[in-house]
Amino acid sequence: MAQTASNMLPLGTTAPEFYLKDTNSNDTSSFEDLKGTHGTLVMFICNHCPFVHHVIREIVMIANDYRVQGIGVIAISSNDVEKYPQDSPELMADFALEHKIDFPYLYDESQETAKAYQAACTPDFYLFDSQDKLFYRGQLDDSRPGNGIPLSGSDLRGAIDALIYNRSLKELQKPSMGCSIKWRQ
Known part of the structure; x- marks a missing residue:
């Protein structure tokens, strides 16, 4: 399975x-409609990526844990649905229902949003502060499909906690790894 890193x-x-x-x-x-009072997590995911399947339960738990603390949570799929029909908007709704995603799961048909964020992979995480400035971008944690490291969400949870409790982030921000965004030709 090929791995693509975040552009950071x-x-x-x-x-x-x-x-x-x-x-x-x-x-x-x-973004303005959906942002949180204390910050906003924007993530690029898709339905078919094995990296997303590996982390989706932790993503939903993070959303449930932090939305009540004023963090807006937004998921976006930008893949080319002509070549990857399993990522179609209709199947995105099914995927959301199956995985209990009750935060916005947006479809970026033009792929302009992914380009504006310089998104490269799924999953790709961006945490913005209350002033809409990028505070963290990178990985959920060190777990990947098949590497034996248990999911914890530690990198992203640490960043959200630092944002909420007004602490600086001293840890190295590691790029996320996953399937590449499927760009239209």
């Missing part, structure tokens, strides 16, 4: 705005 968008970057359809609600929303 520079810290302090302002969250790129978007206006995308939520496959859970059929509403169209922007």
